[in-house]
Amino acid sequence: xxxxxxxxxxxxxxxxxxxxxxxxxxxxxxxxxxxxxxxxxxxxxxxxxxxxxxxxxxxxxxxxxxxxxxxxxxxxxxxxxxxxxxxxxxxxxxxxxxxxxxxxxxxxxxxxxxxxxxxxxxxxxxxxxxxxxxxxxxxxxxxxxxxxxxxxxxxxxxxxxxxxxxxxxxxxxxxxxxxxxxxxxxxxxxxxxxxxxxxxxxxxxxxxxxxxxxxxxxxxxxxxxxxxxxxxxxxxxxxxxxxxxxxxxxxxxxxxxxxxxxxxxxxxxxxxxxxxxxxxxxxxxxxxxxxxxxxxxxxxxxx
Numbered sequence: 001x002x003x004x005x006x007x008x009x010x011x012x013x014x015x016x017x018x019x020x021x022x023x024x025x026x027x028x029x030x031x032x033x034x035x036x037x038x039x040x041x042x043x044x045x046x047x048x049x050x051x052x053x054x055x056x057x058x059x060x061x062x063x064x065x066x067x068x069x070x071x072x073x074x075x076x077x078x079x080x081x082x083x084x085x086x087x088x089x090x091x092x093x094x095x096x097x098x099x100x101x102x103x104x105x106x107x108x109x110x111x112x113x114x115x116x117x118x119x120x121x122x123x124x125x126x127x128x129x130x131x132x133x134x135x136x137x138x139x140x141x142x143x144x145x146x147x148x149x150x151x152x153x154x155x156x157x158x159x160x161x162x163x164x165x166x167x168x169x170x171x172x173x174x175x176x177x178x179x180x181x182x183x184x185x186x187x188x189x190x191x192x193x194x195x196x197x198x199x200x201x202x203x204x205x206x207x208x209x210x211x212x213x214x215x216x217x218x219x220x221x222x223x224x225x226x227x228x229x230x231x232x233x234x235x236x237x238x239x240x241x242x243x244x245x246x247x248x249x250x251x252x253x254x255x256x257x258x259x260x261x262x263x264x265x266x267x268x269x270x271x272x273x274x275x276x277x278x279x280x281x282x283x284x285x286x287x288x289x290x291x292x293x294x295x296x297x298x299x300x301x302x303x
Contacts, residue, residue: 007078016064016086018057018077027081038141044134051138052145053079055111059104059149060086066103070096071243082209083149092176092244092287098168101161108150115143158187159216177227180220187217230285236266239296243289248296253285269293 007019032045039045056079063086064074072090090100119139122128128136154162163183170179194210197203233249240247252262256272256279263273270279270293281290 007080010079014061014065015068016061016075016077018079021078021080023081024079038137039134041134044138048138048141048145051142052149053084055108055142055146055149056084058111059107059153060084062103062107063088063100067096067100070099072096072100082205082212089288092246094168094171094176097171098165101164101168105150105153105161108146108153111146112143112150115139115146119143155190156183156186157190157213158183158220159213163187175231177224177231180224180227184217184220184224187213187220191217238298239266240298241284241287241289242291242295244284244287246284246286248282249285254279254283265293266296 007021007024010018010020012018028049032042032049035045035048038048057077060077060079064077067074067086067088067090070090072088074086074088076087078085078087086104088100090096119142123136123139126132128139153160154165156162156166158164158167158180163186166186167179167183170182173179174182191210191214194206194213198207198210230249233251235247235249237247248266250264250267252264254265255262256275256277258277259272259275261272261274265279265282270282271277272279280292282293282296283290
C-alpha cells in the first residue's frame with residue numbers, strides 16, 4: 001500500500017490503519033519552535049501540536065466511518081505535515097459521496113460546540129488568564145485550531161471537503177463527470193490565487209498547499225476526462241455492477257493479470273482469450289469495485 005511506503009504505521013482502530021508521514025517530524029519541529037513564546041514551557045507547545053493532529057485524526061475518522069456506513073470502503077488514514085488524508089471509496093452515488101465528504105467537517109462542528117462553551121465557562125469561572133495563563137492559551141489554541149480546520153476544509157476548492165461537497169451536490173444536476181470538471185476548474189482558479197498570495201506573503205507553506213491542490217486538480221481533470229469518455233461507450237446491458245449498478249462498457253478495457261492482454265471480460269466470461277487465465281473477480285470501471293461475474297448478471301424479468 002502507498003501509505004506503508006510513505007510513513008510509519010501507528011495503530012489500527014475500527015478496521016482503519018493509521019499512518020504518520022515521515023515529513024511530519026520536520027514540520028512538527030518547525031511549528032513547535034515557531035510558537036515557543038506562546039507558553040512558559042515547550043511542553044505546552046508539544047501538547048498543542050499533538051492536540052491539532054488528534055483533531056485532524058477525528059476529522060478523518062469521520063470521513064472513514066461514514067463512508068463505510070453508506071456502503072463504501074475506507075481502510076487507511078495518513079497524517080501528514082499539512083493535515084490528514086482518509087483514503088475513502090464511497091459508492092458511486094451522489095448521496096453517498098456527499099455524506100462521506102461532509103462527515104469530516106461535521107466532526108469539527110461537534111467539537112466546536114463542545115470546546116467553545118467549556119473553554120468559556122472554565123476561563124470565566126477560574127479566571128485562567130491570570131491564574132493559569134498556559135491553560136488559558138492552550139484552550140484558546142484548541143478552539144482556534146478546530147475552527148480554522150473547519151473553515152479551511154469548507155473552502156470550495158477541490159480536493160478539500162468543501163469542493164467535494166459542491167461536486168456531490170452538482171452531481172445530482174449535471175452528472176458525475178461534469179460536476180468533477182466544474183470543481184476542478186474552480187480549483188485551478190484558486191491555485192492561481194494561492195500562488196500569487198504565496199509570492200506576496202513570501203509564504204513557503206501557502207506555496208506547498210497551492211502545489212498540492214494543483215496536483216490534485218490535475219488528477220481530478222484526468223479522471224473527469226476518463227469519466228466523460230466512459231459515459232459515451234456502449235454497454236453490456238445484461239450485466240450491472242453489484243456495487244454501483246452501472247452496466248459495463250463493451251470493449252477490451254480489462255487486462256489479463258497473467259499475460260497483460262487487453263480483453264472484454266464480459267464477452268469471454270472472465271477468461272483471457274490469449275492465455276486462458278480465469279479471473280475470479282471483475283473490476284467495475286465506474287467505481288473500481290471487484291465482484292464475481294455471477295453477481296453482475298441482471299435477472300431477466302418474467303412475463
